Amino acid sequence: xxxxxxxxxxxxxxxxxxxxxxxxxxxxxxxxxxxxxxxxxxxxxxxxxxxxxxxxxxxxxxxxxxxxxxxxxxxxxx
Numbered sequence: 001x002x003x004x005x006x007x008x009x010x011x012x013x014x015x016x017x018x019x020x021x022x023x024x025x026x027x028x029x030x031x032x033x034x035x036x037x038x039x040x041x042x043x044x045x046x047x048x049x050x051x052x053x054x055x056x057x058x059x060x061x062x063x064x065x066x067x068x069x070x071x072x073x074x075x076x077x078x
Contacts, residue, residue, distance in 0.1 A: 002029065003029055003031075003067055003068075003069050003070060004029075004031050004069060004070075005031055005032055005033060005069035005070065006031050006032070006033035006034070006035075007030075007031040007033075007034055007035075008034065008035050008036070009034055009035070009036040009041060009046055009049055009050070010036070010037075012028065012030065012034075012046075012050050013049070013050070013053055015028060016028070016050070016053045016054060016057065017053075019057055019059070021057075023057070023059065023077070024076060024077045025059075025062070025074070025075065025076045025077070026054070026057075026059055026074075026075045026076075027072055027073070027074055027075075028050070028054075028072070028073050028075070029067075029070055029071070029072050029073075030043075030046070030047070030050070030070050030071050030073055031069060031070040032069055032070045034046045036049075050073075054075050058077055058078065059075035059076065059077060060075060060076060060077070060078050061073070061074075061075060062074040062075055062076040
């Protein structure tokens with residue numbers, strides 16, 4: 001799996017949209033540097049947008065693993 005140092009919120013949301021219904025666990029790599037509509041965005045607001053979409057898929061936070069260029073976030077069904 002790829003661990004890029006930068007990415008877009010749009011790419012992350014696309015990955016979330018592709019999650020099949022009934023998925024019990026999911027891992028998402030979130031790069032350190034993110035943009036939204038071509039503009040830099042801080043991690044806090046970025047993760048709020050990401051988490052909102054994941055909650056809509058009934059997936060909840062289950063920890064993360066720090067990596068040199070970002071974090072692997074884990075989510076699971078409740």
